[in-house]
Each structure stands twice: as C-alpha cells, then as structure tokens.
Amino acid sequence: xxxxxxxxxxxxxxxKEALTEDMTYAPAHNNLGLVxxxxxxxxxxxxxxxxxxxxxxxxxxxxxxxxxVYEAVGQYEKAHGYYERAYKADPNNVQxxxxxxxxxxxxxxxxxxxxxxxxxxxxxEIRTDWIEWxxxxxxxxxx
Numbered sequence: 001x002x003x004x005x006x007x008x009x010x011x012x013x014x015x016k017e018a019l020t021e022d023m024t025y026a027p028a029h030n031n032l033g034l035v036x037x038x039x040x041x042x043x044x045x046x047x048x049x050x051x052x053x054x055x056x057x058x059x060x061x062x063x064x065x066x067x068x069v070y071e072a073v074g075q076y077e078k079a080h081g082y083y084e085r086a087y088k089a090d091p092n093n094v095q096x097x098x099x100x101x102x103x104x105x106x107x108x109x110x111x112x113x114x115x116x117x118x119x120x121x122x123x124x125e126i127r128t129d130w131i132e133w134x135x136x137x138x139x140x141x142x143x
Contacts, residue, residue: 029048071106098134
C-alpha cells in the first residue's frame with residue numbers, strides 16, 4: 001500500500017521490521033527492492049531482488065525487477081539476461097514481455113524474437129501507452 005502511494009520511507013521501515021521477524025520471507029525482499037528501485041538506490045534494490053531469486057529459485061518477478069534495475073543504470077545487456085530468464089520462467093506475463101521488448105529495442109536488436117514480443121504486447125497489454133509504443137516499434141522493424 002505505501003509503495004503504491006509513494007510513501008517509500010514508511011514502506012521501508014515496515015518491510016525491514018518484517019524481515020527481522022523472518023529473513024526468508026521472499027515477498028518482503030521483493031517489495032523492499034521495489035522501494036529502493038523507486039528511490040534510485042539501485043545497488044541495494046539489486047541485492048534485495050537477488051536475495052529473493054535465491055529464495056524462490058529463479059522466480060520471474062524478481063528476475064524482471066533485476067532487469068529493470070540494470071536497464072535503469074544503462075546496463076542493457078545484463079538487463080537482457082534477466083529479462084530473458086524472467087520470460088522463460090513466465091512467458092505469459094505481459095509486464096515481462098513488454099520490458100523484454102523495450103530492452104531489445106534499446107539495444108537495437110531487430111529480429112523475429114523482438115517482433116513476436118511486440119506482437120504479444122499489442123495483443124495482451126491493456127495500457128494504451130504501451131500498446132501504442134509497441135505498434136510504433138513494430139512499424140519501425142517491419143516484417
């Protein structure tokens with residue numbers, strides 16, 4: 001709740017308290033990572049997401065979040081690896097599909113895989129800005 005409201009310091013306090021009770025509670029690590037991500041504390045965010053990946057054996061959400069962290073700091077190739085792993089773990093997750101496609105566009109990768117990701121984004125996404133973006137990118141790379 002606090003994260004969605006942008007009250008990151010309150011969320012951080014509560015999440016740290018939760019983790020003092022149970023350091024292995026993976027969702028708290030993910031949410032704490034999101035707090036740090038929004039605060040642009042990317043090293044700390046990455047640590048939280050990596051810890052969750054270890055706890056949940058390569059779960060798609062923290063892998064996707066790690067991709068977002070590395071993309072935010074301009075490490076697109078490293079982000080690509082995390083998005084690819086997240087996509088393999090959950091190929092129907094629209095957020096992962098869109099993030100994976102965006103990262104490939106940023107790396108100027110023009111291939112059939114990107115076309116498929118953009119097509120999936122257009123078909124499945126409900127956010128109009130993402131649909132329009134995917135349509136524009138699809139038009140750029142063509143057939």
